[in-house]
Amino acid sequence: MKKSDWLSLFAFIISIIALVLILLKTDFRTTGDAFIAIMAGFMGACATLIIGVQIYNSIDTRYTINELNKSFEEKIKALDKSIDSQLRDSRVLQNELNYELTNTKKELERAKEERKKNEFTIDAGIAQCYGLSLSEKQPFTAxxxxxxxxxxxxxxxxxxLVEDCLRKLEVQLTIIEHLQSDNIFKAHMEDTKEMSFNKFNEHPYYLLIEDRCNKLQQGLGKKILAIEQYVKEKQQ
Known part of the structure; x- marks a missing residue:
């Protein structure tokens, strides 16, 4: 029991004792003084009792309010914990989604690169087959x-694949060099003059094949120049 509760109980007991003492000492003769004394004692006891009850109710109300406050605080704390837990779960889920999205983007990029690589590989294969079919008849087209x-x-x-294509270029250059200028089919010779290997100089693999590419460029230029000179001489 709290200290305030003990005080309320003590006041109530004192009130009862005072009422009993008054009754024991009072002569019940119907005199005015006796009646006034009894009434005064009774009123004092009632006042004390009412005050005690009010004090008790006030204390009880305060206790109830405190309990309600504690209950509210506990509920608020539980709600805060629930919100924090939901936020943590939300952040974890967001991180998982971001991770999956990043991996998906990487997979898509790899798939795109692989598709592009396959397309270029197919294009290279088709061009090689076409070149092989015209190697002798149309050497410049080839x-x-x-x-x-x-x-x-x-x-x-x-x-x-690069090495395979480069070897075919070198073989075709050898074929062109061995053909006589008066007996060579000149279709696409002008296109051949526009060929340039320098555009690959930023490719990381180009450093390993640069000398061979330069020899191809020089060999083609020399053969085309010889054919053009032959044509001029023949026209004169």
Missing amino acids: INSFYTAFNSAMQTNDTS
Whole structure:
């Protein structure tokens, strides 16, 4: 029991004792003084009792309010914990979604790169086949096709495919060099003059094949110049 509760109980007991003492000492003769004394004692006891009851009710009300406040505080704390837990779960879920989204984007990028690589590989294969079919009859058309295949191969970063296309270019150059200027089919010779290997100089693999590319460029330029001189001489 709290201290205030003890005080209320003590006041109530004192009131009862005072009422009993008054009754014991009072002569019940119907005199005015006796009646006034009894009434005064009774009124004092009632006043004390009412005050005690009010004090008790006030204390009880305060206790109830305190209990309600505690209950509210506990509920608020529980709600805060629930909100914090939901926020943590939300952050965890958001992180998981971001991780999955990042991985999905990476997978898509890899798929795009793989698709592009496959497309360039197919293009290189088609160009090589076309070049092989015209290697003897239309040598300049063939070497242009091999150059197209080489260009596609460089986009794939596949060193074995690049090497294969480069060898075919070198073989085709040898074929062109051995053909007589008066007996060579000149279709696409002008296109061959526009071929340039320097555009690949920023490719990381180009440093390993730069000398071979330069020899191809020089060999083609020399053969085309010889054919043009032959044509001029023949026209004169």
